[in-house]
Amino acid sequence: MQEIEKILDQYPFVQRDNLIPILQEIQNAFGYISEEAIVKVGNYLKMPTSKIYGLATFYNQFYFTPKGRYHIKICNGTSCHVNGNSLIIKEIEKILGIKDGENTKDNGFSLELTSCMGVCGMGPVMAINDKYYTCLTVKKVKTIIQDYQQMDE
Ligand code: FES
Incomplete structure (x- = not known):
């Protein structure tokens, strides 16, 4: 303190x-x-x-609970929405068992839906900590999250 x-x-x-x-x-x-x-x-x-x-x-920029070790921000802007971000969001929610604003029990991951992340032409887009992932597909997001989960093992 x-x-x-x-x-x-x-x-x-x-x-x-x-x-x-x-x-x-x-x-x-x-x-x-x-x-x-x-x-x-x-x-x-x-x-x-x-x-x-x-x-x-x-x-809308402040967090009142600690973020997970891997903080996932996924763009929920119009362009990413049109490009199918809802399937990506559903997949992340399914894999991790968390929704927007929540952390996994072990605090490994947290999820945040954000407004436009400024790379609309490459949507759907997400960032994990400071690393950006573009042109996401359900398959791609599954692999990315599995890689992070394996890093923690
Ligand atoms: S709407 Fe997703 S990056 Fe702009």
């Missing part, structure tokens, strides 16, 4: 405008924003935690 204090120390002027940059830094440092972090930020900025949650969820 000292890390959070270090982040807060970078914002010596207690201004509510600093909320989003502070939350971004906390998320960058920890991968998500814990309840404890929200309370600390709330005390620091003198804001109720409910208000912080409300604002943070509005921005």
Whole structure:
């Protein structure tokens, strides 16, 4: 938690405008924003935690639970939808037994449906951590996930 204090120390002027940059830094440092972090930020900025949650969820870029070791983002934008992403999403859900916003029990994988990932011409698209996979098919996604599962064995 000292890390959070270090982040807060970078914002010596207690201004509510600093909320989003502070939350971004906390998320960058920890991968998500814990309840404890929200309370600390709330005390620091003198804001109720409910208000912080409300604002943070509005921005749709913050995670309040830790992501899996392999965080899968799959594009749910219009172009990828037209290119059949629903079959890919169903396959991932079937293999891992999780839905959007959930983690596998062992925390190995988490799944997130996102808006356009900016490579519409190569859809359906997903990213696992920072690696992108394009032109996905059901067969391709099965192999990719199996490879990650084997890395963990
Ligand atoms: S809609 Fe999927 S990358 Fe744009």
